[in-house]
Every structure is written in structure tokens, then in C-alpha cells.
Amino acid sequence: MKRFIGFIQKEFYHILRDRRSLFILFGMPIAQVLLFGFAITNEINNVDIAILDHSKDATTKEIIAKIAASKYFSIKQVIDNEAAIEPAFKKGHIKAVLNFENDFSKKLISENKATIQILTDATDPNTANTISNYTASILKNYQGDLNKGATLSYQIVPKTRLAYNPELKSVFMFVPGVMTVILMLVSAMMTSISITREKELGTMEILLVSPLKPFQVIIGKVVPYILLAVINAIIIVLLSLFVFKMPVEGSFFLLGAESLLFIINALSLGILISTIATSQQTAMMVSLMGLMLPVILLSGFIFPISSMPLPLQLLSNIIPAKWFIIIIKGIMLKGVGIEYLWKETLILIGMTLFFIALSIKKYKIRLE
Amino acid sequence: MGISVKNISKSYDKVMALKNISFEVKPGELFGLIGPDGAGKTTLFRILTTLLIANEGEATVAGYNVIKEYKSIRNHVGYMPGRFSLYQDLTVEENLNFFATIFGTTIAENYDLIKEIYVQIEPFKDRRAGKLSGGMKQKLALSCALIHKPKVLFLDEPTTGVDPVSRKEFWEMLKRLQKKGITILVSTPYMDEAALCDRIALIQDGNILEIDTPEVIKNSFPKRLFKVKAAETFKLIQDLGSYEQTHSAYPFGEYIHFTSNNVDFNAKDLVQYLQANGHTDIEVNETAPTIEDTFMELSK
Amino acid sequence: MNKENAITVKDLTKTFGAFTAVNNISFEVGKGEVFGFLGANGAGKTTAMKMLIGILKPTSGIATVANFDVISHAEDVKKSIGYMSQRFSLYNDLTIKENITFFGGIYGLKKADIKVKTKELIEELGLHDEANKLVGALPLGWKQKVAFSVSLLHNPQIIFLDEPTGGVDPITRRQFWEMIYREAHRGKTIFVTTHYMDEAEYCDRVSIMVEGKIEALDTPKNLKTLYKVDTMNQVFLKLARNIE
Numbered sequence: 063m064k065r066f067i068g069f070i071q072k073e074f075y076h077i078l079r080d081r082r083s084l085f086i087l088f089g090m091p092i093a094q095v096l097l098f099g100f101a102i103t104n105e106i107n108n109v110d111i112a113i114l115d116h117s118k119d120a121t122t123k124e125i126i127a128k129i130a131a132s133k134y135f136s137i138k139q140v141i142d143n144e145a146a147i148e149p150a151f152k153k154g155h156i157k158a159v160l161n162f163e164n165d166f167s168k169k170l171i172s173e174n175k176a177t178i179q180i181l182t183d184a185t186d187p188n189t190a191n192t193i194s195n196y197t198a199s200i201l202k203n204y205q206g207d208l209n210k211g212a213t214l215s216y217q218i219v220p221k222t223r224l225a226y227n228p229e230l231k232s233v234f235m236f237v238p239g240v241m242t243v244i245l246m247l248v249s250a251m252m253t254s255i256s257i258t259r260e261k262e263l264g265t266m267e268i269l270l271v272s273p274l275k276p277f278q279v280i281i282g283k284v285v286p287y288i289l290l291a292v293i294n295a296i297i298i299v300l301l302s303l304f305v306f307k308m309p310v311e312g313s314f315f316l317l318g319a320e321s322l323l324f325i326i327n328a329l330s331l332g333i334l335i336s337t338i339a340t341s342q343q344t345a346m347m348v349s350l351m352g353l354m355l356p357v358i359l360l361s362g363f364i365f366p367i368s369s370m371p372l373p374l375q376l377l378s379n380i381i382p383a384k385w386f387i388i389i390i391k392g393i394m395l396k397g398v399g400i401e402y403l404w405k406e407t408l409i410l411i412g413m414t415l416f417f418i419a420l421s422i423k424k425y426k427i428r429l430e
Numbered sequence: 431m432g433i434s435v436k437n438i439s440k441s442y443d444k445v446m447a448l449k450n451i452s453f454e455v456k457p458g459e460l461f462g463l464i465g466p467d468g469a470g471k472t473t474l475f476r477i478l479t480t481l482l483i484a485n486e487g488e489a490t491v492a493g494y495n496v497i498k499e500y501k502s503i504r505n506h507v508g509y510m511p512g513r514f515s516l517y518q519d520l521t522v523e524e525n526l527n528f529f530a531t532i533f534g535t536t537i538a539e540n541y542d543l544i545k546e547i548y549v550q551i552e553p554f555k556d557r558r559a560g561k562l563s564g565g566m567k568q569k570l571a572l573s574c575a576l577i578h579k580p581k582v583l584f585l586d587e588p589t590t591g592v593d594p595v596s597r598k599e600f601w602e603m604l605k606r607l608q609k610k611g612i613t614i615l616v617s618t619p620y621m622d623e624a625a626l627c628d629r630i631a632l633i634q635d636g637n638i639l640e641i642d643t644p645e646v647i648k649n650s651f652p653k654r655l656f657k658v659k660a661a662e663t664f665k666l667i668q669d670l671g672s673y674e675q676t677h678s679a680y681p682f683g684e685y686i687h688f689t690s691n692n693v694d695f696n697a698k699d700l701v702q703y704l705q706a707n708g709h710t711d712i713e714v715n716e717t718a719p720t721i722e723d724t725f726m727e728l729s730k
Numbered sequence: 731m732n733k734e735n736a737i738t739v740k741d742l743t744k745t746f747g748a749f750t751a752v753n754n755i756s757f758e759v760g761k762g763e764v765f766g767f768l769g770a771n772g773a774g775k776t777t778a779m780k781m782l783i784g785i786l787k788p789t790s791g792i793a794t795v796a797n798f799d800v801i802s803h804a805e806d807v808k809k810s811i812g813y814m815s816q817r818f819s820l821y822n823d824l825t826i827k828e829n830i831t832f833f834g835g836i837y838g839l840k841k842a843d844i845k846v847k848t849k850e851l852i853e854e855l856g857l858h859d860e861a862n863k864l865v866g867a868l869p870l871g872w873k874q875k876v877a878f879s880v881s882l883l884h885n886p887q888i889i890f891l892d893e894p895t896g897g898v899d900p901i902t903r904r905q906f907w908e909m910i911y912r913e914a915h916r917g918k919t920i921f922v923t924t925h926y927m928d929e930a931e932y933c934d935r936v937s938i939m940v941e942g943k944i945e946a947l948d949t950p951k952n953l954k955t956l957y958k959v960d961t962m963n964q965v966f967l968k969l970a971r972n973i974e
Contacts, residue, residue, distance in 0.1 A: 075517075271481060466897060563772055593771055663915075684950055
């Protein structure tokens with residue numbers, strides 16, 4: 063045990079003395095969360111839209127007034143017919159056209175249903191999507207007012223229900239993703255680099271020719287990074303709680319336990335990489351290409367898995383990050399407990415055991 | 431209880447690194463493995479330190495089999511690999527402490543063994559190992575390899591890249607360690623260090639050319655050796671190359687070391703030959719062969 | 731030296747802050763000479779050599795290499811010298827031929843010239859069978875011989891060699907020195923920096939640097955006589971001890 067503690071102490075010397083890596087380790091999560099939270103945003107403000115009102119009745123006027131009053135839109139143009147829609151878009155600054163059908167009020171009363179067509183400029187699909195969601199949200203509010211105290215319920219189509227993130231705050235979507243990326247990076251890449259560095263320096267030779275057991279070397283390498291990763295996870299959650307006022311709906315305990323599981327999963331991947339790679343450079347390349355890219359592209363962090371082609375959807379299943387993102391979104395945004403997440407959790411546990419078993423099998427007690 | 435190597439062969443892909451090597455190192459002996467880079471020295475060290483498994487043959491270190499009893503060997507040997515293999519970002523003292531801890535001992539416990547070496551670097555104990563000079567790094571590495579009182583010490587090219595003064599000190603340290611009963615196997619590409627060992631094995635291309643004491647190996651040189659000098663070295667080399675009585679002619683410092691294929695060789699004949707070819711300031715003198723001469727003759 | 735000088739160094743000094751790496755050194759190297767530049771690690775050898783090959787500016791003093799001032803004509807100096815070190819010489823993942831072509835290219839040789847040189851070089855070294863093999867697969871000694879030949883491609887007047895034969899097997903080492911002597915015989919100047927004293931024995935003259943200063947400069951023979959010892963190694967040990 064004394065040997066083991068001595069080993070861990072040495073690892074901390076390495077980590078604490080490498081100021082640059084330390085700065086990146088702790089600066090990166092903060093920078094990424096802030097970056098995704100403030101700079102790369104899906105939120106819209108004062109988007110220019112045009113109105114095409116075929117009925118021009120009391121209801122449509124009320125709706126238009128509501129939209130005009132919101133800080134999200136500013137009505138730049140009122141047009142009279144369908145033919146004018148295209149020129150309005152082509153000028154460039156109009157991002158959406160709201161097209162109210164004929165006899166809007168009448169239909170709403172007689173058929174309990176009226177339709178608004180939302181035309182968006184899809185050259186910027188992200189904004190287009192957000193605009194239609196925001197509009198739908200305003201319509202929904204209006205509809206709610208309309209139905210208050212009424213015996214009959216009126217319906218305005220499209221009916222898009224926005225659950226869990228009614229204001230569509232993008233930072234709420236990004237926090238789970240950023241957390242996943244950071245934990246993967248710290249755990250897998252840093253561990254694999256730190257083990258391969260010993261190979262490169264030749265110190266691994268001396269460690270092998272010593273009474274230290276291989277698993278002691280590996281666990282000793284891993285423990286400091288578990289701690290670092292946990293600290294990082296805490297920083298990210300604190301940032302999202304206090305800077306972005308993002309609520310954690312579910313249990314903190316469950317969030318912590320699931321994060322630890324994912325950290326161990328990533329660490330075992332890191333060890334696996336280090337058993338294959340012989341240089342720090344290879345370890346870094348494998349970690350970046352083999353782990354980071356899939357985490358960013360295929361986990362559902364940035365691109366929704368449901369809109370991927372089938373082969374990629376299938377591929378995404380073997381990426382641990384996908385399951386972790388589902389879990390933490392569930393805990394942080396939906397506030398659900400283990401009763402809804404046990405399947406994903408089991409998958410992560412299974413993957414972790416598999417990676418650990420593989421690393422043990424691959425780990426060499428000699429040089430070749 | 432020393433080292434025993436029997437018919438060891440090792441190949442990487444198609445390259446034979448060691449070809450049927452056998453030798454014994456007696457307990458308490460300072461044994462030198464002398465040969466150029468690529469001769470197979472490091473491969474042999476790695477087999478003996480249980481880092482590699484030989485394709486064929488058997489070996490024991492301190493009485494333990496290198497394959498079956500590798501764990502025991504790892505408890506009882508000290509190993510200093512060819513490159514400086516300590517933690518550059520740890521201080522001198524932290525490095526030593528670390529190696530003491532992983533071998534389950536403390537600096538205080540075995541201080542008497544490393545004292546003579548460690549006192550020389552102790553003034554710098556708070557300096558990071560990466561900032562030490564070559565000679566000091568080597569002393570630290572040796573201290574770390576000794577901290578658990580090993581029975582057998584493996585030193586793979588400890589003096590490569592180290593200046594003459596540090597080299598000399600290093601060999602003096604080895605002599606003192608030997609007196610404490612530690613068996614030492616040391617490798618070096620420098621032929622002049624061979625004389626400092628009790629016995630040596632000359633190794634090239636995975637073959638052992640000769641094993642014996644340095645004295646016996648030097649005296650086994652089969653021919654009379656002459657050192658030849660003239661004003662123009664390059665022309666001298668060429669003319670000696672085309673001389674009919676030449677067996678070998680190698681530049682050796684400021685001289686050319688020359689042996690003849692003629693048993694009744696007369697130095698005067700050579701002087702005459704060189705004069706006839708226009709050489710001036712000719713010197714031809716018989717000289718005592720060195721380990722390096724023997725090595726070249728054997729590997730010819 | 732009554733002959734023409736290839737290198738002239740006068741009162742050359744380099745300081746880094748309060749530390750004087752090279753302390754007021756002066757020496758001359760004659761054309762066609764094999765000059766050994768010796769010293770322990772940290773004695774200032776490398777700093778001095780960097781100034782001579784025009785990649786480090788002296789603090790004070792003058793140095794001319796191949797008749798070019800190393801400060802004002804550093805680029806001309808670089809064109810007139812060849813450089814080979816044990817640490818970096820050739821690309822292991824290129825074949826011998828590819829290495830020659832590559833280095834010929836960066837030295838500005840014409841395509842036709844490279845072809846001729848390649849053929850010459852391979853013939854001279856007797857490497858017909860190995861010409862298309864990766865350099866990494868060659869024994870160290872052969873690598874060093876090829877590297878030396880490559881450093882000669884652009885026909886430099888002075889060749890700087892940094893510990894050229896450390897660790898090379900004895901016979902190949904001799905062949906290497908024969909090549910060096912051949913080039914010296916052809917009028918090229920050879921400047922060898924090393925801390926291996928047995929390499930020093932092969933040089934026409936040697937200088938020994940200790941703590942930034944040149945403490946001895948003469949032929950190996952004279953130095954050995956002066957210090958009443960048999961080898962350059964012992965000369966060095968005596969010198970180092972005197973300083974301490």
C-alpha cells in the first residue's frame with residue numbers, strides 16, 4: 063500500500079508541475095462552457111419578419127400584436143399576396159413570413175381550428191428552426207389565453223409543443239455535451255498520454271523491472287485523473303447553475319454517480335489506448351481522432367441522432383458518450399431518476415467492464 | 431548466484447539480434463559486455479531483466495529463471511537502462527524517494543550503500559533531474575538503481591554521452607560497489623573501458639567473439655602489430671592498402687595499425703616500400719595490441 | 731599556420747545574461763586540416779560551434795569561416811559548410827537514394843547533378859544493393875558513412891562533424907576516418923566537435939575547451955608529450971583536474 067501511495071504522490075508531482083497542461087485542464091471546461099453558453103447560441107433576438115394576413119380580422123391582429131411585442135421578432139414588412147413572399151426573402155433581411163389563412167377568426171370559431179403558415183429562410187437551418195419554434199411558442203401562449211374560461215377549446219395550428227426548455231435556451235442543450243467532451247478528454251486522453259510518456263522516457267522499463275504489480279501502475283496512473291475529472295465535472299455544473307441559471311431538475315447524487323461511471327469508462331478507454339500506442343503523439347492522435355470526434359459528432363451533442371442516416375445511427379450506439387448524454391440530459395433537464403435511466407446506465411457499465419477486461423488482456427508485463 | 435546464459439537466441443521479425451549466446455558471470459564479478467551499437471547488448475540486457483523473452487535458450491539471474499521466476503528477479507536486480515530513465519520533472523530527492531518506495535524500502539535504510547555516490551549530488555537534491563549535467567544524471571540513476579540493495583546490477587551503456595572525468599569517476603564507483611559483493615554486468619561501446627572489467631565478452635552482430643579477462647584477450651592477438659606514421663596520412667592508408675605484405679591496416683589515432691600476412695615480416699621492407707612511394711617522416715614501430723585491435727581482428 | 735586559413739577566430743565571446751558560455755577564445759584552422767574541438771558537456775563547445783556555423787550571434791569578437799564573416803555574411807557561411815551530427819543525419823523512413831535527392835534539393839543542386847552525385851556516392855560507398863532500402867534498416871556505421879557523404883553533396887569547403895563515430899563498430903569507424911582523411915587530402919577542412927577523447931587522437935590538431943576557455947591547443951602528440959601521458963583521455967583528465 064505504501065508503494066501505491068508513493069506512486070500516486072509521484073503522479074501528482076507530474077500533474078502539478080506541468081503548469082501548462084494544468085492550465086488547459088481547468089481553463090478548458092470553463093472556456094468551453096462560456097463559449098457555448100454565450101457565443102455559440104441558438105437564441106434569436108429581433109429577427110426581421112414579414113406578415114401576410116389574408117383575413118385581417120380581430121384575432122390575427124391580436125396575434126400580430128403579440129408577435130410584434132415580443133423581443134424576438136420585429137415586423138419589418140407587411141405584404142398582400144403570395145407573389146410578394148419570394149422578393150421579400152430575396153432582399154435578404156427578412157428571415158420569416160407568417161401567412162394567416164382566410165377567415166382566420168371565423169374558422170377558429172366555427173371549426174375550432176385555424177392555420178398559420180410559417181415560412182422561414184432555411185439557408186440558416188438553425189435559425190429557421192428556432193424561429194418556427196419561437197413562433198409556435200407565442201401562438202401556444204395566445205391560444206392558452208384564448209381558451210381561458212371557454213368551454214370549447216380553440217386550436218391554432220401549427221401546434222408545436224416545446225417541452226423541457228420552453229425558452230429554448232441553447233446553453234441548456236450544450237452543458238451536457240460539453241461536460242461529456244471534457245470528461246472524455248481529461249480521462250481518456252490525459253491518462254493515455256501519461257502512461258505512454260513513461261514508455262517514451264524509458265521509465266516504464268524501470269517500473270516493469272520492479273516489484274510493482276502492473277495493476278498498481280495502472281490504478282496509480284488513473285486515480286489522480288479520476289480526481290481531476292470529478293473537479294472538472296463540479297466546475298461545469300457550478301458554472302451552469304450560477305452563470306446560466308440552469309436548473310438541475312434531478313438528483314445531484316445520481317448525477318455524481320453517473321458522472322463517475324462515465325469517468326471510469328473513459329479512463330478504461332485511455333488505458334486501452336496506452337496499451338496500443340507507444341508514443342505520446344500516437345496516444346494523443348488516437349484519443350483525438352478515435353474518441354473526441356465521435357463524441358462531438360455522433361453522440362447527439364451537436365447533431366441530433368434521429369436525423370442521421372441509419373448506419374450512423376447504429377454506429378452511435380457503440381459510443382459511450384451517447385448514453386451518457388441521454389443520462390445527464392435526463393437528470394439535469396427532465397429531472398428523471400434511475401427508474402428511467404437504468405437501461406443506459408447498464409449499457410455504460412457493460413462497456414466499462416469490457417474495456418477494462420480488454421486492457422488487462424492487452425497489458426504487457428514485458429516489453430513486447 | 432551470478433548470471434548464467436545458455437544458448438540464448440532472439441530475433442525481431444527477420445533480424446537475428448542474438449545468435450546462440452552463452453556465458454557465465456560469477457557472483458561478485460564485474461563483467462563487461464563490449465560491442466558497438468546494434469551488437470545486441472540491449473536485447474541481452476532486456477532478456478536478463480525479464481523485459482523480453484528469448485526465442486531459444488535459458489538464463490538465470492541470481493539463481494532465478496528469467497521466465498518462470500521473473501517476479502523474484504524484479505525484486506533483486508537493479509537496472510539502469512541505456513537512456514536516462516528518471517523523471518525529469520521530479521527533483522533529485524523525489525526521484526530517489528520514489529524508487530525507494532516502490533521497492534518497499536527507504537533512503538535511510540540503505541543509505542550506506544549509495545552514500546559515496548549520493549553525497550556528490552546531495553547538494554543539488556532540490557534540483558529537478560532534467561536540469562542536471564550528464565555526469566550528475568548518471569550518478570542519480572545509479573543511486574536509484576541501487577536503493578533497494580540489489581544482488582545483481584545491470585548497467586546498459588552507463589557512460590555513453592558522459593565526459594571523460596565523469597566516466598572515470600563512474601568506473602571507480604563500480605569498483606567500490608563490486609567490493610560490497612554486488613554482481614555487475616555492464617555494457618559499453620568503448621573498447622578502452624574493457625580493461626576496467628574483471629572479464630569481458632566481445633560482442634558483434636549478435637555473436638560473442640571472445641570471452642576472457644582483458645589481459646588474455648589482448649595477448650591473444652595472433653600477429654605482430656606495428657604502428658606506422660608518415661607525413662601524409664591519406665596517402666599512407668592507400669599505399670598500405672596496396673602493399674602486398676599487408677594483412678590489415680587501420681587508422682588508429684595518429685598512427686596506422688599494421689599487421690603483415692608474412693610470418694617473417696621485416697619492418698625495414700615496409701620502410702623501403704614507403705620511401706619508394708615518396709613518403710617522408712616515416713615511423714614504423716612494433717606496438718602492443720589493444721582490445722580494439724583484437725576486436726577488429728576477430729570480427730574481420 | 732603558414733597555409734591559408736579556413737577558420738579564423740579572434741577573441742570570440744558569448745554571454746547569456748551573467749553566464750559566459752564562451753570566454754574570449756582565439757584559434758585558427760588551416761585549409762585541409764582535421765581539427766578536433768574537444769570539451770566536456772557544457773564546456774561551451776556547442777555554443778562556439780553555433781557561432782561558427784552562423785546560427786548564433788557572438789557577444790563580441792570576430793570569426794571568419796571560409797573567408798566570410800559569421801556576423802555580416804552568415805548566409806554565405808552556411809553555403810560554404812557541410813554539417814553532420816550523430817543525432818540527426820538522415821531520414822530513417824526514406825531510402826538512401828531519396829535522402830540524397832532530398833538533401834541535394836535543399837542544397838540547391840540541379841536535377842542532373844543530383845543524378846550524377848547519387849551514382850557517384852553509391853558507387854564510392856559500395857551500396858548498390860542497399861540504394862533503395864530504407865535508411866532506418868541500415869547499421870549505424872553505414873548510416874554515418876552515408877550521412878557524411880550527403881553532407882559533402884554541395885561541395886562545401888568546411889565540414890562540421892558532431893561526434894561522428896560514437897558507438898560505431900571499430901572497423902566501420904576506421905572506414906569512416908579513412909573517408910575523413912580522403913576529404914582532407916582533397917583540400918577540405920574538417921572540424922570535429924566531440925567529447926570522446928579517442929576520436930581526438932585522429933585529428934591533426936586539437937583544442938580542449940574547459941569552462942568556456944581553450945585550455946590547450948596543439949597536435950595530440952605534443953599534448954601527450956607535454957602532459958607526459960599516453961592518451962588524449964589522460965590529457966583531458968589532467969587538464970580538467972588542474973582547473974578544479
